[in-house]
Amino acid sequence: MENRPAPSGERDPASIRSMPDLAPTLVDQLDTPSLLVDRDVLDRNIEAMGRQARERGVDLRPHFKTHKSVQIAQLQLQHGATGLTCATLGEARVLADAGVEDIFVAYPVWPGGPKKQLLRQLADQVTLSVGLDSTVSADALAGALGATPGSLRVLVEVDTGGHRTGVRPADAGALAVHAARLGLDVAGVFTHGGHSYGLGDAPQRAARDEVDGLAEAAAALRSNGVEPRVVSAGSTPTAMLSATGPVTEERPGTYVFGDRQQVAIGSCRDADVALTVASTVVSRAVPGQLVLDAGTKCLGRETQPWLEGYAEVVGWPSVRLERLNDHHGVATLHGAGDDAPGVGSVVQLVPNHVCPTVNLAQELVLTRAGEILDRWPVDARALV
Numbered sequence: 001m002e003n004r005p006a007p008s009g010e011r012d013p014a015s016i017r018s019m020p021d022l023a024p025t026l027v028d029q030l031d032t033p034s035l036l037v038d039r040d041v042l043d044r045n046i047e048a049m050g051r052q053a054r055e056r057g058v059d060l061r062p063h064f065k066t067h068k069s070v071q072i073a074q075l076q077l078q079h080g081a082t083g084l085t086c087a088t089l090g091e092a093r094v095l096a097d098a099g100v101e102d103i104f105v106a107y108p109v110w111p112g113g114p115k116k117q118l119l120r121q122l123a124d125q126v127t128l129s130v131g132l133d134s135t136v137s138a139d140a141l142a143g144a145l146g147a148t149p150g151s152l153r154v155l156v157e158v159d160t161g162g163h164r165t166g167v168r169p170a171d172a173g174a175l176a177v178h179a180a181r182l183g184l185d186v187a188g189v190f191t192h193g194g195h196s197y198g199l200g201d202a203p204q205r206a207a208r209d210e211v212d213g214l215a216e217a218a219a220a221l222r223s224n225g226v227e228p229r230v231v232s233a234g235s236t237p238t239a240m241l242s243a244t245g246p247v248t249e250e251r252p253g254t255y256v257f258g259d260r261q262q263v264a265i266g267s268c269r270d271a272d273v274a275l276t277v278a279s280t281v282v283s284r285a286v287p288g289q290l291v292l293d294a295g296t297k298c299l300g301r302e303t304q305p306w307l308e309g310y311a312e313v314v315g316w317p318s319v320r321l322e323r324l325n326d327h328h329g330v331a332t333l334h335g336a337g338d339d340a341p342g343v344g345s346v347v348q349l350v351p352n353h354v355c356p357t358v359n360l361a362q363e364l365v366l367t368r369a370g371e372i373l374d375r376w377p378v379d380a381r382a383l384v
């Protein structure tokens with residue numbers, strides 16, 4: 001996956017990672033675009049994160065939004081996860097119905113419309129926690145729970161530098177007291193160091209921010225008479241960097257598959273990328289480019305200032321995916337000429353960000369050594 005320049009028209013072996021070409025027998029069985037998951041790499045990623053969390057003495061609560069697959073959630077639980085994190089109540093319902101008993105919706109849930117009833121049902125069915133960053137939401141959550149507000153755990157979200165959601169760490173105590181007075185079970189505090197997504201020492205700095213901010217927030221709860229049982233941090237780049245001090249739990253998600261962003265940041269290696277998109281070249285009619293059957297309806301449109309294009313074309317650094325329409329991925333041939341993949345060739349893409357890519361797919365095709373092992377549904381696809 002390195003962006004090394006390749007001699008004109010030649011495949012660059014250095015950028016193929018440890019991934020072999022797709023076996024013709026595999027290609028014959030694929031309906032492209034489709035999402036391939038290397039079972040051995042997947043297992044290794046899940047096992048490694050479980051082991052590292054154990055070694056550092058923190059609970060592991062992986063984020064379900066990356067894979068949205070009940071089978072993968074079960075593998076994570078078998079490898080030591082204490083529960084799952086979700087972004088939506090719809091995802092939580094899928095997990096609860098699959099028998100997962102401890103679920104944290106790490107999001108400022110607003111119990112409007114049908115969500116009110118679902119929140120109540122889930123709080124009855126499983127150990128359910130949700131994120132909280134305002135007194136208005138606390139009032140609404142307690143109202144939704146009616147006579148049993150204590151059946152819902154809340155974690156006060158603190159902003160430790162991502163500047164998306166969350167109160168200032170010093171303000172966490174006052175919000176915790178407000179929620180506790182309403183009868184909600186205030187379990188602790190959490191943060192997401194989203195500003196870890198950057199080059200250089202961004203992950204290290206974000207991890208320090210997470211630890212410092214959570215320590216301040218936990219102290220603010222204590223000084224207001226609320227004991228935090230859970231102090232939860234997490235993103236894939238910071239997962240093990242912030243597993244220290246007051247932090248009791250980590251919530252990485254993307255680590256399970258890896259993606260092009262994670263490789264660029266250095267939080268996973270090429271060989272840790274478990275998911276690729278198999279895509280067919282459907283046109284070479286326009287000189288200087290090729291067109292793939294993977295557009296925004298497969299890959300999403302996520303970019304970063306420090307990544308070129310929308311996905312890595314594995315093995316072809318000189319073929320850059322620079323333009324996406326719904327069903328067309330237009331790649332420019334920077335030096336790769338006649339030898340670049342022709343019409344009908346199937347290539348593998350590593351998406352910039354794997355989570356939205358998975359959310360656009362119906363199934364994951366599990367592979368090992370060029371064979372299809374299984375097909376797993378994306379169970380919670382598009383659920384709000």
Ligand SMILES: Cc1ncc(COP(=O)(O)O)c(C=O)c1O
Nearest residue numbers: 063106192235236251252253254
């Ligand atoms: C609240 C929260 N926790 C955990 C995660 C997992 O982070 P990552 O995708 O870096 O693994 C996310 C990702 O967006 C998140 O929003």
